[in-house]
Amino acid sequence: MARILIIDDEASIRLLYSQELSEEGHEVAEAANAAEAAEKLAGGTFDLVVLDVKLKNESGLDLLQKIVKERHNIPVIICSAFSCYKDDFSAWLADGYVVKSGDMTELKEEIKRILEKRKGQ
Amino acid sequence: MVTQDRFDILSSAVHIAHSGSLSHHARLKSLSQLLSKTFHLESASIYILDSDKHCFIARIASSGPEQVQSCTIPADDLVPHAISQHATLSGAGTFSLPLMDSGRLLGMIYLCPERDVPSPDTHDRLLQDILKLMAGLLRSAGIVEESGRRIRDLSALNDFGFGINRPMKAEAVLAKTLRGVQGNTGSLCTLLRLNPPAGRGKKVYAKCVTALKPHLATLHELEAEYSARVMESGMPLLVTDIVADPDLPASSICVPLKFAGNVTGTITVFGRKGGNGLYRNYDEEDRELLENMMVLVDNALESTLSAQRMEALARENDKKLREIALLYRISNTMLSTINLNKLIHLILTALTAGPNSCFERAMLFLINERTGIMQGMLGVTQETAEGILPAMEEGEDILLSRWEISEEQMTRQSDSPFSRKVRGARLELDRSKNVTARAVLDRRCIHVPDVAREKVVDRDFTDRFDITSFASAPLIARGKVVGVILVDNPFSRKSITRDNLRYLQLFTNQAGMAIENSMLYNRIEDTDRHLQEARDRLLQGEKLAMLGEMAASIAHELKNPLVSIGGFARRLGKKTAQGSAEWKYADIITREVERLEQMLTDILIFSRKKVVSSAKCDVAEIIEEALAILSDQVQKSGVAIGKDIPAERMFVKGDSKQLKQVFLNLIANSLQAMPGGGRLGISLEQGTLDDAPAISVRLADTGGGIQLELLNRIFDPFFTTKDHGTGLGLPIVQAIVSNHGGKLRINNQPGVGVEFTVLLPANH
Ligand SMILES: Nc1ncnc2c1ncn2[C@@H]1O[C@H](COP(=O)(O)OP(=O)(O)OP(=O)(O)O)[C@@H](O)[C@H]1O
Ligand SMILES: [Mg+2]
Numbered sequence: 001m002a003r004i005l006i007i008d009d010e011a012s013i014r015l016l017y018s019q020e021l022s023e024e025g026h027e028v029a030e031a032a033n034a035a036e037a038a039e040k041l042a043g044g045t046f047d048l049v050v051l052d053v054k055l056k057n058e059s060g061l062d063l064l065q066k067i068v069k070e071r072h073n074i075p076v077i078i079c080s081a082f083s084c085y086k087d088d089f090s091a092w093l094a095d096g097y098v099v100k101s102g103d104m105t106e107l108k109e110e111i112k113r114i115l116e117k118r119k120g121q
Numbered sequence: 122m123v124t125q126d127r128f129d130i131l132s133s134a135v136h137i138a139h140s141g142s143l144s145h146h147a148r149l150k151s152l153s154q155l156l157s158k159t160f161h162l163e164s165a166s167i168y169i170l171d172s173d174k175h176c177f178i179a180r181i182a183s184s185g186p187e188q189v190q191s192c193t194i195p196a197d198d199l200v201p202h203a204i205s206q207h208a209t210l211s212g213a214g215t216f217s218l219p220l221m222d223s224g225r226l227l228g229m230i231y232l233c234p235e236r237d238v239p240s241p242d243t244h245d246r247l248l249q250d251i252l253k254l255m256a257g258l259l260r261s262a263g264i265v266e267e268s269g270r271r272i273r274d275l276s277a278l279n280d281f282g283f284g285i286n287r288p289m290k291a292e293a294v295l296a297k298t299l300r301g302v303q304g305n306t307g308s309l310c311t312l313l314r315l316n317p318p319a320g321r322g323k324k325v326y327a328k329c330v331t332a333l334k335p336h337l338a339t340l341h342e343l344e345a346e347y348s349a350r351v352m353e354s355g356m357p358l359l360v361t362d363i364v365a366d367p368d369l370p371a372s373s374i375c376v377p378l379k380f381a382g383n384v385t386g387t388i389t390v391f392g393r394k395g396g397n398g399l400y401r402n403y404d405e406e407d408r409e410l411l412e413n414m415m416v417l418v419d420n421a422l423e424s425t426l427s428a429q430r431m432e433a434l435a436r437e438n439d440k441k442l443r444e445i446a447l448l449y450r451i452s453n454t455m456l457s458t459i460n461l462n463k464l465i466h467l468i469l470t471a472l473t474a475g476p477n478s479c480f481e482r483a484m485l486f487l488i489n490e491r492t493g494i495m496q497g498m499l500g501v502t503q504e505t506a507e508g509i510l511p512a513m514e515e516g517e518d519i520l521l522s523r524w525e526i527s528e529e530q531m532t533r534q535s536d537s538p539f540s541r542k543v544r545g546a547r548l549e550l551d552r553s554k555n556v557t558a559r560a561v562l563d564r565r566c567i568h569v570p571d572v573a574r575e576k577v578v579d580r581d582f583t584d585r586f587d588i589t590s591f592a593s594a595p596l597i598a599r600g601k602v603v604g605v606i607l608v609d610n611p612f613s614r615k616s617i618t619r620d621n622l623r624y625l626q627l628f629t630n631q632a633g634m635a636i637e638n639s640m641l642y643n644r645i646e647d648t649d650r651h652l653q654e655a656r657d658r659l660l661q662g663e664k665l666a667m668l669g670e671m672a673a674s675i676a677h678e679l680k681n682p683l684v685s686i687g688g689f690a691r692r693l694g695k696k697t698a699q700g701s702a703e704w705k706y707a708d709i710i711t712r713e714v715e716r717l718e719q720m721l722t723d724i725l726i727f728s729r730k731k732v733v734s735s736a737k738c739d740v741a742e743i744i745e746e747a748l749a750i751l752s753d754q755v756q757k758s759g760v761a762i763g764k765d766i767p768a769e770r771m772f773v774k775g776d777s778k779q780l781k782q783v784f785l786n787l788i789a790n791s792l793q794a795m796p797g798g799g800r801l802g803i804s805l806e807q808g809t810l811d812d813a814p815a816i817s818v819r820l821a822d823t824g825g826g827i828q829l830e831l832l833n834r835i836f837d838p839f840f841t842t843k844d845h846g847t848g849l850g851l852p853i854v855q856a857i858v859s860n861h862g863g864k865l866r867i868n869n870q871p872g873v874g875v876e877f878t879v880l881l882p883a884n885h
Contacts, residue, residue, distance in 0.1 A: 010681050012682075012689075013681060013684060013685055016689060020688070020692070069492075081677050081681060101718060102684050102718065104691075
């Protein structure tokens, strides 16, 4: 259905997301940090990025700004442990915001919503 | 002074600084009285500095009947001390401190301690804070006075224009001019001089306040000198250092009077009385006002000349007047609007709608310095602006007229397709890529008549918005460019005239001022909120806050592994046969993880101050819901619930989910204290909290109460006497109740039971 890039520093979360999303029919690529993300983004076309706000030594929000600036067309969904980042002005640059949970329904719905919105445009 | 007292004092200081019902001067006076009382001063006097920093023009003292007294004290002796930001001792323990706002010196304060009382420490936080409030007030007083002045100038022009814009004889025009100038510019003495063609003799008309009549001869002399200079140069003259006689006004303006294109006379004004009753010097703005008035006179005079041209001129004058009236009305509207969002909508609407609208579209970009980007915020077209700003009605009082925009109209504007598109637009703040950036960086209006011929323009942007010609102007508030407005005419493709540009400029100046005013207002509210927060922390205790923060960081660390465990357990559950043993195990893991996730979120409730969602909540309903959730436990424990809930409904304002959590935790504790049965009484009644009506809920159990030595620990996070307790129940209760502005009381009878009372402010 869509090509999705997952950026998260935790391998197990990447594994979880990529398995769940592949089962939904998406084609999934992973990146563990900003450098890998840049490489993947340059190497292929993606329909959507799922981004963790807290990467190991880097800020996900800075990365978000970079992605938005350089390739303004890719929608980005921000994932974070808790909802407090919603108040950060730069998080508004994202198209969606999801609080991480073992229950992935919310993330999947957000992905569907954004992809459909894009298609409609 | 104990900390709590200091908070009380600062809080009343903020209260005073805030009180919109008092004038700025009255607020400053009250603050200086508060300062005197707090620091045992015999007196505290504020000296207000003139905007050009030459002298102190007014004094506000803690004692004395008047709010504000005029004065003229040269600033030279004092300012150097003030600027060095040090307290200056000036004998007998008296000392002065500067009043600074954002690095700008606005005045000084003189403090004179009571006899035999040591002077306060000038680094005292409370003293510094109150001085900061004073400086903020001074600044905001300055802005209000300045804006008031603009409004007065505009309305003066307006009155004046209507007065002379009628067919009449030239002599009548001149008489009206003299009267109008004297009445509208605060002038103390006005002299109008005509130099008709050779041979016909000169004529000087004068109007002068009684107090200055004895000096009329001197004023005539000065006028003759100024007039000669102006006649020769054709340029207006502003003099601010008349020193001939201390009784004379210190400043004067002389502007040429043109008649059919030739300079045929001059008008000269002496001295100015400001809107606040204080004398001050004329400045560039006054010069502009007078010049503008003379343009109107010029037109009126000319129209007396030729009957054919009269109509055209009248139309021209009429247009000018309508523009002035419009601007006046906009100023009025903007200055009375404190809400920043509303202000922005009104600004863009006024540019695109209104009786003589200039532009077909207007967009606002806000500047984000950190990212170097101008972010689109709002776009308004003639279509979405239509009908919001009605034309002025015949006979409507211009002084009272202002526009309003409703929430619905604002939503309609910002939800329009155009506005959404604007919100999606980002421009780089880089002059080499984008001309609009120049409006920001050079702080001036930019006009691009033909986009196709402009080199530095963001093509992507102009193509997307179909812009072929545009103008943009910066919005400046607090000396900083906060945004930029871009206007164009994409539908008619009509070009932007010089008049349009002038209007845009005038308009954005005024808008910047209004934004500044609104920002100042919000800043005072901010201070207030900080204070409130500081006080909350005091009540909650640093210890709890620290533990809370620790808990929060642990919660963050735990969240990620939990998400993996939960996520994979779910996958396992999906992949195994429903009902099998493995499926059950996976299901247990899933549910336990859900519980842990919920708990982590709970921990954050009191570690971070959550904004309480405010809705009207029925308290009895919330209690019933909590009881329903716990009905299993109630049954198991065999506790009898006695409810005393009146039929009349009682409401509080707050977040019903959080309030339910309060009762859940309290009832759960009681039930756990009575494992072998007992009685839990729940009663709801009206009460008071800090003299205001409140709702009180009492929960009394027979669970044996709490041992006295443990009593002061039960609100500590993680304190528990139970095997499976988290010890977060009561801290959460306390955090939620205080977030709702309520109070929690506890009445413990060891050996019998505990009674908790939750008091919440009532909402009718
Ligand atoms: N109604 C009560 N009667 C007797 N003791 C109480 C009562 N309410 C609270 N306590 C005491 O206060 C302690 C702290 O209560 P709190 O609700 O904060 O945590 P908890 O009940 O131990 O844990 P949790 O709420 O997570 O189950 C309890 O362990 C208990 O000793
Ligand atoms: Mg408890």
